[in-house]
Amino acid sequence: xxxxxxxxxxxxxxxxxxxxxxxxxxxxxxxxxxxxxxxxxxxxxxxxxxxxxxxxxxxxxxxxxxxxxxxxxxxxxxxxxxxxxxxxxxxxxxxxxxxxxxxxxxxxxxxx
Amino acid sequence: xxxxxxxxxxxxxxxxxxxxxxxxxxxxxxxxxxxxxxxxxxxxxxxxxxxxxxxxxxxxxxxxxxxxxxxxxxxxxxxxxxxxxxxxxxxxxxxxxxxxxxxxxxxxxxxxx
Numbered sequence: 012x013x014x015x016x017x018x019x020x021x022x023x024x025x026x027x028x029x030x031x032x033x034x035x036x037x038x039x040x041x042x043x044x045x046x047x048x049x050x051x052x053x054x055x056x057x058x059x060x061x062x063x064x065x066x067x068x069x070x071x072x073x074x075x076x077x078x079x080x081x082x083x084x085x086x087x088x089x090x091x092x093x094x095x096x097x098x099x100x101x102x103x104x105x106x107x108x109x110x111x112x113x114x115x116x117x118x119x120x121x122x123x
Numbered sequence: 124x125x126x127x128x129x130x131x132x133x134x135x136x137x138x139x140x141x142x143x144x145x146x147x148x149x150x151x152x153x154x155x156x157x158x159x160x161x162x163x164x165x166x167x168x169x170x171x172x173x174x175x176x177x178x179x180x181x182x183x184x185x186x187x188x189x190x191x192x193x194x195x196x197x198x199x200x201x202x203x204x205x206x207x208x209x210x211x212x213x214x215x216x217x218x219x220x221x222x223x224x225x226x227x228x229x230x231x232x233x234x235x236x
């Protein structure tokens with residue numbers, strides 16, 4: 012029940028295309044779902060996050076779609092750029108704790 | 124404002140040795156969490172400290188310990204190092220208020236030979 016399953020493991024997208032990464036969870040107590048971007052040798056950087064009371068959140072080229080009934084959420088990167096090439100992690104956490112449960116990561120490569 | 128800082132950047136130890144990793148949270152943040160990230164995997168939660176008290180512990184052996192100081196900086200100690208402890212150790216800070224936003228530092232790369 013503590014797992015967050017992330018797919019795909021790797022993704023190759025042409026420049027200007029849409030990158031889509033999916034995550035699924037089981038624990039309905041989770042109430043905060045952030046996405047992180049990580050470059051090699053660096054710490055994860057917070058990209059965007061959502062709570063279950065909204066179905067979509069958009070910040071610039073990044074959008075989170077959230078489906079509470081299906082217990083799934085996804086990250087969409089619009090107009091993908093080579094600089095977006097990185098590993099992306101979804102995560103989830105419960106109220107009153109900072110223990111994040113991370114997905115296994117998606118390695119994105121955007122071709123120029 | 125400076126982000127989360129960690130030291131050292133890299134560290135090489137041999138099996139059986141002990142290591143201390145350090146973290147300074149974002150100014151004003153009172154919560155520090157530690158994560159272990161093995162190559163190719165997502166970070167795994169080790170500890171969370173808030174206001175100098177341990178508030179959460181992950182599924183790690185007692186060889187791992189941590190503490191938080193009055194200035195909210197933190198240390199992670201690992202005793203009797205094993206080869207499997209080789210990883211990127213991440214520190215994350217949070218204000219302790221308003222949602223669950225955590226901000227990660229650059230990490231300390233620990234290699235155990």
